[in-house]
Amino acid sequence: MFSKARISVAAAALVAMTGVGFAASHSQGEFAREIKARQAQMTLYAFNLGILGAMAKGEAEYDAEAAALAANNLAAAKSIWMPTAWPAGSDNASVEGTRALPAIWAADSDIGAKSQAMGEAVAALQAAAGTDLEALRGAIGPVGASCGACHKSFRAEE
Template identity: 75%
Template sequence: MFSKARISVAAAALVAMTGVGFAASHAQSEFAREIAARQSQMKIYEFNLLVLGAMAKGDAPYDVEAATLAANNLVAANSIWMPSAWPKGSDNASADGTRALPAIWDNFPDVGAKAQGVKQALAEMQTAAGTDIDAIRDALGKVGAACTACHKSYRAAE
Protein backbone atom coordinates (compact mmCIF):
# COMPACT_ATOMS: atom_id res chain seq x y z
CA MET A 1 0.00 0.00 0.00
CA PHE A 2 1.15 3.51 -0.76
CA SER A 3 1.88 5.84 2.11
CA LYS A 4 0.74 9.45 2.15
CA ALA A 5 4.37 10.51 1.92
CA ARG A 6 4.94 8.47 -1.27
CA ILE A 7 1.78 9.83 -2.84
CA SER A 8 2.79 13.36 -1.92
CA VAL A 9 6.26 12.89 -3.42
CA ALA A 10 4.78 11.37 -6.58
CA ALA A 11 2.24 14.18 -6.88
CA ALA A 12 4.94 16.81 -6.38
CA ALA A 13 7.11 15.15 -9.02
CA LEU A 14 4.22 15.12 -11.49
CA VAL A 15 3.48 18.79 -10.87
CA ALA A 16 7.15 19.67 -11.30
CA MET A 17 7.46 17.67 -14.53
CA THR A 18 4.28 19.20 -15.91
CA GLY A 19 5.54 22.67 -15.07
CA VAL A 20 8.90 22.02 -16.72
CA GLY A 21 7.19 20.56 -19.78
CA PHE A 22 4.83 23.52 -20.01
CA ALA A 23 7.67 26.00 -19.63
CA ALA A 24 9.72 24.26 -22.33
CA SER A 25 6.83 24.11 -24.77
CA HIS A 26 5.89 27.72 -24.00
CA ALA A 27 9.47 28.89 -24.62
CA GLN A 28 9.55 27.03 -27.93
CA SER A 29 6.28 28.47 -29.15
CA GLU A 30 6.47 31.94 -27.59
CA PHE A 31 7.83 33.44 -30.81
CA ALA A 32 6.50 30.87 -33.29
CA ARG A 33 4.27 33.43 -35.01
CA GLU A 34 7.07 35.96 -35.39
CA ILE A 35 9.54 33.37 -36.66
CA ALA A 36 6.96 32.06 -39.15
CA ALA A 37 6.28 35.59 -40.42
CA ARG A 38 9.91 36.39 -41.14
CA GLN A 39 10.50 32.96 -42.68
CA SER A 40 7.48 33.51 -44.92
CA GLN A 41 9.01 36.74 -46.16
CA MET A 42 12.22 34.84 -46.93
CA LYS A 43 10.20 32.20 -48.84
CA ILE A 44 8.76 34.95 -51.04
CA TYR A 45 12.31 36.08 -51.79
CA GLU A 46 13.36 32.52 -52.53
CA PHE A 47 10.43 31.82 -54.86
CA ASN A 48 11.06 34.92 -56.97
CA LEU A 49 14.83 34.53 -56.99
CA LEU A 50 14.39 30.99 -58.29
CA VAL A 51 12.37 32.36 -61.23
CA LEU A 52 15.15 34.80 -62.08
CA GLY A 53 17.87 32.26 -61.36
CA ALA A 54 16.34 29.73 -63.75
CA MET A 55 16.45 32.34 -66.50
CA ALA A 56 20.01 33.35 -65.63
CA LYS A 57 21.21 29.71 -65.75
CA GLY A 58 19.40 29.02 -69.00
CA ASP A 59 17.00 26.55 -67.38
CA ALA A 60 14.10 28.78 -68.41
CA PRO A 61 13.87 31.16 -71.36
CA TYR A 62 14.23 34.87 -70.68
CA ASP A 63 10.72 36.24 -70.30
CA VAL A 64 10.60 39.99 -69.71
CA GLU A 65 7.13 39.83 -68.12
CA ALA A 66 8.01 37.00 -65.73
CA ALA A 67 11.36 38.60 -64.87
CA THR A 68 9.73 41.98 -64.22
CA LEU A 69 7.01 40.40 -62.09
CA ALA A 70 9.57 38.47 -60.03
CA ALA A 71 11.73 41.58 -59.54
CA ASN A 72 8.69 43.66 -58.59
CA ASN A 73 7.67 40.96 -56.09
CA LEU A 74 11.13 41.06 -54.54
CA VAL A 75 10.97 44.82 -54.09
CA ALA A 76 7.43 44.56 -52.68
CA ALA A 77 8.46 41.84 -50.21
CA ASN A 78 11.43 43.94 -49.16
CA SER A 79 9.16 46.91 -48.49
CA ILE A 80 7.25 45.01 -45.80
CA TRP A 81 8.58 46.49 -42.59
CA MET A 82 8.03 44.06 -39.72
CA PRO A 83 10.11 44.94 -36.68
CA SER A 84 7.61 43.04 -34.54
CA ALA A 85 8.74 39.83 -36.28
CA TRP A 86 12.19 40.23 -34.75
CA PRO A 87 11.68 40.32 -30.96
CA LYS A 88 14.69 39.81 -28.73
CA GLY A 89 14.75 36.19 -27.63
CA SER A 90 13.57 34.78 -30.97
CA ASP A 91 17.05 33.63 -31.93
CA ASN A 92 18.27 30.08 -32.44
CA ALA A 93 19.80 29.94 -28.96
CA SER A 94 16.45 30.76 -27.35
CA ALA A 95 13.80 29.34 -29.68
CA ASP A 96 13.40 26.32 -31.92
CA GLY A 97 12.73 26.59 -35.62
CA THR A 98 14.99 29.50 -36.49
CA ARG A 99 18.53 30.00 -37.71
CA ALA A 100 18.66 33.65 -36.63
CA LEU A 101 21.76 34.15 -34.50
CA PRO A 102 21.62 36.14 -31.25
CA ALA A 103 24.18 38.57 -32.74
CA ILE A 104 21.35 40.22 -34.72
CA TRP A 105 20.06 41.91 -31.59
CA ASP A 106 23.54 43.08 -30.59
CA ASN A 107 24.34 44.63 -33.99
CA PHE A 108 21.19 46.36 -35.24
CA PRO A 109 23.14 49.19 -36.97
CA ASP A 110 25.07 46.62 -39.02
CA VAL A 111 21.91 44.63 -39.76
CA GLY A 112 20.26 47.87 -40.94
CA ALA A 113 23.21 48.68 -43.20
CA LYS A 114 23.10 45.21 -44.70
CA ALA A 115 19.33 45.55 -45.20
CA GLN A 116 19.95 48.76 -47.14
CA GLY A 117 22.41 46.85 -49.32
CA VAL A 118 19.70 44.29 -50.10
CA LYS A 119 17.21 47.07 -50.86
CA GLN A 120 19.66 48.70 -53.29
CA ALA A 121 20.49 45.40 -55.00
CA LEU A 122 16.78 44.61 -55.43
CA ALA A 123 16.16 48.04 -56.95
CA GLU A 124 18.93 47.30 -59.45
CA MET A 125 17.31 43.92 -60.16
CA GLN A 126 14.01 45.64 -60.82
CA THR A 127 15.69 47.79 -63.48
CA ALA A 128 17.67 44.89 -64.92
CA ALA A 129 14.65 42.57 -65.22
CA GLY A 130 13.25 44.46 -68.18
CA THR A 131 16.61 44.89 -69.91
CA ASP A 132 18.12 41.53 -70.91
CA ILE A 133 19.45 38.28 -69.50
CA ASP A 134 22.99 39.62 -69.02
CA ALA A 135 21.64 42.47 -66.89
CA ILE A 136 19.68 39.94 -64.82
CA ARG A 137 22.79 37.81 -64.30
CA ASP A 138 24.76 40.85 -63.13
CA ALA A 139 21.96 42.00 -60.84
CA LEU A 140 21.50 38.49 -59.39
CA GLY A 141 25.15 38.48 -58.42
CA LYS A 142 24.64 41.72 -56.51
CA VAL A 143 21.47 40.45 -54.82
CA GLY A 144 23.24 37.24 -53.85
CA ALA A 145 26.18 39.14 -52.40
CA ALA A 146 23.89 41.45 -50.42
CA CYS A 147 21.86 38.55 -49.02
CA THR A 148 24.99 36.55 -48.22
CA ALA A 149 26.51 39.50 -46.34
CA CYS A 150 23.69 39.37 -43.81
CA HIS A 151 23.24 35.60 -43.72
CA LYS A 152 26.96 34.99 -43.24
CA SER A 153 26.97 37.17 -40.13
CA TYR A 154 23.53 36.57 -38.70
CA ARG A 155 22.19 33.17 -39.79
CA ALA A 156 23.36 29.81 -38.50
CA ALA A 157 24.40 27.17 -41.00
CA GLU A 158 21.94 24.35 -41.63
Protein backbone atom coordinates in the same frame (compact mmCIF):
# COMPACT_ATOMS: atom_id res chain seq x y z
CA MET B 1 -22.71 53.63 -42.82
CA PHE B 2 -21.42 51.05 -40.42
CA SER B 3 -22.65 51.13 -36.83
CA LYS B 4 -20.09 50.64 -34.08
CA ALA B 5 -21.62 47.27 -33.33
CA ARG B 6 -21.20 46.13 -36.91
CA ILE B 7 -17.64 47.39 -36.97
CA SER B 8 -16.90 45.49 -33.78
CA VAL B 9 -18.36 42.29 -35.23
CA ALA B 10 -16.32 42.70 -38.40
CA ALA B 11 -13.15 43.26 -36.39
CA ALA B 12 -13.83 40.23 -34.23
CA ALA B 13 -14.49 38.11 -37.31
CA LEU B 14 -11.25 39.35 -38.82
CA VAL B 15 -9.22 38.45 -35.78
CA ALA B 16 -10.86 35.05 -35.52
CA MET B 17 -10.07 34.46 -39.18
CA THR B 18 -6.44 35.48 -39.02
CA GLY B 19 -6.16 33.40 -35.85
CA VAL B 20 -6.85 30.33 -37.96
CA GLY B 21 -3.59 30.89 -39.77
CA PHE B 22 -1.70 31.28 -36.52
CA ALA B 23 -3.19 28.11 -35.06
CA ALA B 24 -2.11 26.18 -38.16
CA SER B 25 1.53 27.13 -37.63
CA HIS B 26 3.88 24.15 -37.53
CA SER B 27 5.84 25.59 -34.66
CA GLN B 28 3.90 26.32 -31.48
CA GLY B 29 6.79 27.55 -29.32
CA GLU B 30 7.47 31.02 -28.05
CA PHE B 31 7.49 33.63 -30.84
CA ALA B 32 6.16 31.00 -33.27
CA ARG B 33 3.93 33.57 -34.97
CA GLU B 34 6.75 36.08 -35.33
CA ILE B 35 9.19 33.46 -36.65
CA LYS B 36 6.60 32.20 -39.14
CA ALA B 37 6.04 35.74 -40.44
CA ARG B 38 9.71 36.53 -40.99
CA GLN B 39 10.33 33.13 -42.57
CA ALA B 40 7.40 33.80 -44.91
CA GLN B 41 9.15 36.95 -46.09
CA MET B 42 12.32 34.91 -46.78
CA THR B 43 10.24 32.32 -48.66
CA LEU B 44 8.93 35.05 -50.96
CA TYR B 45 12.48 36.25 -51.58
CA ALA B 46 13.58 32.71 -52.42
CA PHE B 47 10.65 31.91 -54.69
CA ASN B 48 11.02 35.04 -56.80
CA LEU B 49 14.82 34.92 -56.86
CA GLY B 50 14.51 31.29 -57.93
CA ILE B 51 12.59 32.36 -61.04
CA LEU B 52 15.23 34.98 -61.87
CA GLY B 53 18.14 32.69 -61.00
CA ALA B 54 16.86 29.95 -63.29
CA MET B 55 16.77 32.44 -66.19
CA ALA B 56 20.20 33.81 -65.30
CA LYS B 57 21.67 30.29 -65.25
CA GLY B 58 19.99 29.38 -68.54
CA GLU B 59 17.88 26.67 -66.87
CA ALA B 60 14.74 28.55 -67.90
CA GLU B 61 14.22 30.62 -71.03
CA TYR B 62 14.49 34.37 -70.45
CA ASP B 63 11.03 35.92 -70.38
CA ALA B 64 11.09 39.70 -69.94
CA GLU B 65 7.57 39.92 -68.53
CA ALA B 66 8.05 37.07 -66.05
CA ALA B 67 11.44 38.46 -65.02
CA ALA B 68 10.03 41.93 -64.42
CA LEU B 69 7.16 40.45 -62.44
CA ALA B 70 9.47 38.37 -60.24
CA ALA B 71 11.75 41.36 -59.63
CA ASN B 72 8.75 43.54 -58.75
CA ASN B 73 7.58 40.85 -56.35
CA LEU B 74 11.03 40.71 -54.78
CA ALA B 75 11.03 44.48 -54.32
CA ALA B 76 7.54 44.39 -52.79
CA ALA B 77 8.59 41.64 -50.40
CA LYS B 78 11.72 43.61 -49.49
CA SER B 79 9.60 46.69 -48.73
CA ILE B 80 7.79 44.78 -45.98
CA TRP B 81 9.20 45.74 -42.59
CA MET B 82 7.81 43.98 -39.56
CA PRO B 83 9.72 45.13 -36.49
CA THR B 84 7.41 43.15 -34.21
CA ALA B 85 8.43 39.95 -36.02
CA TRP B 86 11.98 40.40 -34.70
CA PRO B 87 11.60 40.66 -30.92
CA ALA B 88 14.67 40.38 -28.70
CA GLY B 89 14.89 36.83 -27.38
CA SER B 90 13.65 35.22 -30.62
CA ASP B 91 17.12 34.00 -31.61
CA ASN B 92 18.19 30.38 -32.09
CA ALA B 93 19.91 30.26 -28.70
CA SER B 94 16.65 31.14 -26.95
CA VAL B 95 13.82 29.49 -28.90
CA GLU B 96 13.11 26.61 -31.27
CA GLY B 97 12.30 26.82 -34.95
CA THR B 98 14.66 29.56 -36.03
CA ARG B 99 18.19 29.89 -37.38
CA ALA B 100 18.37 33.60 -36.50
CA LEU B 101 21.61 34.20 -34.58
CA PRO B 102 21.78 36.35 -31.43
CA ALA B 103 24.24 38.58 -33.36
CA ILE B 104 21.23 40.18 -35.06
CA TRP B 105 20.35 41.87 -31.78
CA ALA B 106 23.92 42.66 -30.64
CA ALA B 107 24.82 46.27 -29.89
CA ASP B 108 27.31 46.31 -32.77
CA SER B 109 25.00 44.53 -35.24
CA ASP B 110 25.22 45.93 -38.76
CA ILE B 111 22.03 44.20 -39.90
CA GLY B 112 20.50 47.58 -40.79
CA ALA B 113 23.35 48.37 -43.17
CA LYS B 114 23.16 44.87 -44.66
CA SER B 115 19.41 45.23 -45.15
CA GLN B 116 19.94 48.56 -46.85
CA ALA B 117 22.55 47.02 -49.16
CA MET B 118 20.04 44.35 -50.12
CA GLY B 119 17.43 47.03 -50.80
CA GLU B 120 19.79 48.84 -53.17
CA ALA B 121 20.71 45.64 -54.99
CA VAL B 122 17.05 44.67 -55.32
CA ALA B 123 16.16 48.12 -56.69
CA ALA B 124 18.88 47.76 -59.32
CA LEU B 125 17.61 44.28 -60.20
CA GLN B 126 14.07 45.62 -60.47
CA ALA B 127 15.28 48.24 -62.95
CA ALA B 128 17.24 45.67 -64.99
CA ALA B 129 15.32 42.39 -64.93
CA GLY B 130 12.83 43.20 -67.68
CA THR B 131 15.37 44.70 -70.07
CA ASP B 132 17.22 41.66 -71.35
CA LEU B 133 19.08 38.58 -70.15
CA GLU B 134 22.45 40.31 -69.89
CA ALA B 135 20.98 43.08 -67.73
CA LEU B 136 19.34 40.48 -65.50
CA ARG B 137 22.63 38.59 -65.20
CA GLY B 138 24.49 41.76 -64.31
CA ALA B 139 22.07 42.74 -61.57
CA ILE B 140 21.32 39.40 -59.91
CA GLY B 141 24.84 38.79 -58.62
CA PRO B 142 24.81 41.72 -56.17
CA VAL B 143 21.43 40.57 -54.83
CA GLY B 144 22.77 37.08 -54.23
CA ALA B 145 25.84 38.58 -52.59
CA SER B 146 23.67 40.66 -50.25
CA CYS B 147 21.67 37.55 -49.28
CA GLY B 148 24.87 35.64 -48.63
CA ALA B 149 26.46 38.44 -46.58
CA CYS B 150 23.48 38.59 -44.25
CA HIS B 151 23.17 34.82 -43.92
CA LYS B 152 26.88 34.47 -43.18
CA SER B 153 26.68 36.92 -40.27
CA PHE B 154 23.20 36.28 -38.97
CA ARG B 155 21.90 32.82 -39.89
CA ALA B 156 23.03 29.54 -38.29
CA GLU B 157 24.06 26.59 -40.45
CA GLU B 158 21.42 23.89 -40.70
